[in-house]
Amino acid sequence: MRAVTPATPVSPEARARECFEAGRYREAIEFYKGLLKQERRCEWVAGLAASYAGRAQELASKGMLPEALVVWRNRSSLCDLPLAEGPYIGWLLRAGEHHAALGLLTTAGDDALTTASDLETRLAAVALTAPDSALAQLAADSPLRRHRDAALAAVAACCRGDSAALDEQLRAIPFRSPYRDLRLILKAILLLGDDRSQAGELIVRVAADGPFEKLAAVVRAGVLPGTRWLSALAGLDDEGRLLLLELKGCPENRRSLVLELAELAHAGVPPAPARIIELLLRRNRSVPATAAKLCRRLLPYADKRLAEYRNAFGPLGAAEGETIMALAAELRRAPEVSERHWLRAVTHRCRPPWSCAISLI
Numbered sequence: 001m002r003a004v005t006p007a008t009p010v011s012p013e014a015r016a017r018e019c020f021e022a023g024r025y026r027e028a029i030e031f032y033k034g035l036l037k038q039e040r041r042c043e044w045v046a047g048l049a050a051s052y053a054g055r056a057q058e059l060a061s062k063g064m065l066p067e068a069l070v071v072w073r074n075r076s077s078l079c080d081l082p083l084a085e086g087p088y089i090g091w092l093l094r095a096g097e098h099h100a101a102l103g104l105l106t107t108a109g110d111d112a113l114t115t116a117s118d119l120e121t122r123l124a125a126v127a128l129t130a131p132d133s134a135l136a137q138l139a140a141d142s143p144l145r146r147h148r149d150a151a152l153a154a155v156a157a158c159c160r161g162d163s164a165a166l167d168e169q170l171r172a173i174p175f176r177s178p179y180r181d182l183r184l185i186l187k188a189i190l191l192l193g194d195d196r197s198q199a200g201e202l203i204v205r206v207a208a209d210g211p212f213e214k215l216a217a218v219v220r221a222g223v224l225p226g227t228r229w230l231s232a233l234a235g236l237d238d239e240g241r242l243l244l245l246e247l248k249g250c251p252e253n254r255r256s257l258v259l260e261l262a263e264l265a266h267a268g269v270p271p272a273p274a275r276i277i278e279l280l281l282r283r284n285r286s287v288p289a290t291a292a293k294l295c296r297r298l299l300p301y302a303d304k305r306l307a308e309y310r311n312a313f314g315p316l317g318a319a320e321g322e323t324i325m326a327l328a329a330e331l332r333r334a335p336e337v338s339e340r341h342w343l344r345a346v347t348h349r350c351r352p353p354w355s356c357a358i359s360l361i
Contacts, residue, residue, distance in 0.1 A: 016047055025055035033078075049079040053086065060087065065095040089122055098130040099137070105144075106137055117178075120144055124178035124211040128152065143178050151179040158186040166190060181210045188219045192247050196223050218244050227265070230258070234266030257283040273301035281305065284312035296320070300327035319348035 016031035032048035035041070052075035059068040069091055076083040084104045092101040101123055120143060127135060127144040128151055138145050150172035157165035170183045184202045191199040200223035206216045218240045221232035233244055241262075245255050260279055264271045280287055280295045292313040299309060303325055310316065316324070326341035 013044070016044075016051075020047065020051050020054065023054065023058075025051045025058060029055060036078075045079050049075055049081055052079070057087070060091055065091050069095065069097070084119055089119075093126060098126050099134045101126055102130060102134050102144075103137055105142070106139075120178045121180075122211055124182070125214075126211075128155075128179070128182075143174075147173050147177045147179050151182055154182065154186055158189055161190065163190055178211070181206050181212050181216065185212055185215050185219055188223075189247065192219065192222045193249075199223050214240055215243075218247070222247050230262045231265040233259070233262040253285075254287070257287060273298040277302045277305060277309075281308050281312050296324070299324045300331055303328035317348075319345045322348060 012031055012035055016028050016035065019025075019028035019031060028051040029048065032044055032051055035044045036048065052071055056068045056071040056075065059065075059071060069088070072086075072088050072091070073083065075081060089101060089104070092098075105119060105123070124144065127138075127148060135145055135148070140146075150169050154166055154169035154173070157163075157169055166186060170187070173179050173183055184206050188199040188202040191202070199219065203216060203219045203223060206212075208216075210216065214237065217232075217236060221229050221236065221240075221244055224232055229244070229248070233241055236244060241259065245258065250258055257279070260283070264275070264279075277295055277298050280291050284291070295309060295313065296316070299306065306316070306321070306324070322341045322345035326338045326345060329335075329338035329341060
């Protein structure tokens with residue numbers, strides 16, 4: 001009988017790597033913490049940091065932001081890594097922890113990968129909307145505090161459509177200010193209605209993913225040619241959609257219709273004619289009169305909705321009704337039925353206007 005060779009024991013380091021590669025981050029964290037109690041090796045610290053990052057991302061993807069923030073803070077303290085790196089600031093903002101986000105600027109020695117200037121820029125939108133108590137923790141000479149009043153006044157001037165006041169306030173915001181992107185965005189907003197081309201030239205100078213990206217995204221959508229802005233509209237958040245509709249001058253009673261059209265455009269595939277008819281019939285009170293003409297052109301694709309059309313937009317002429325039925329039969333590949341309707345349509349079109357009166361004699 002052959003002797004059984006005992007299995008070679010798996011080392012804690014190998015088990016830690018195995019857990020990490022399998023996405024079992026909680027187990028990997030425990031293994032790496034155990035290893036670091038024996039010796040603080042660089043590769044083990046890096047493994048622990050990566051495991052903490054994986055676990056935090058895992059929690060954040062489930063919407064568990066408070067838990068993700070705790071894990072990231074543990075990563076910073078146990079692995080001697082900057083807190084204000086990676087997704088941490090974004091999670092703070094999503095969790096509404098504006099005070100904690102601004103507090104990063106007062107944390108000495110925590111800007112190894114992010115300079116103080118870059119961090120201030122990333123927090124510019126937060127500083128603009130945060131309460132004064134949150135700003136009080138910053139130094140008096142902080143650009144976020146010194147330029148904030150001018151930035152707020154510029155936003156107010158833009159909302160009023162006051163170009164002169166806007167220009168005056170923007171001149172008080174230095175070119176290197178954390179609020180510099182806001183200067184270009186606000187000027188582009190006022191130009192959007194009158195000079196879309198110039199607005200486009202301004203907005204391309206705003207880098208993507210900046211502190212005011214939500215506002216910049218609205219302007220980027222607004223300068224798109226033709227109806228392409230409808231597709232971009234669906235990609236905005238609720239506040240962005242409302243602002244873009246305001247900038248486009250869309251009446252309130254048609255906004256829900258426009259939003260539905262935007263969702264269809266955003267799909268990237270031309271919607272089926274029946275889907276358009278369904279939308280127009282359901283929203284008939286908020287559509288312009290020209291929608292009835294469009295609906296009639298599409299009715300051959302949904303002839304079973306003729307009664308709904310009449311209820312929504314009024315009666316059809318006899319000849320037009322027969323024409324729609326004839327076209328619908330052609331689409332169904334029913335030539336005999338189509339021919340009957342075509343003959344009736346011709347009869348109605350050729351019938352003299354006084355023939356109805358004769359039939360009553």
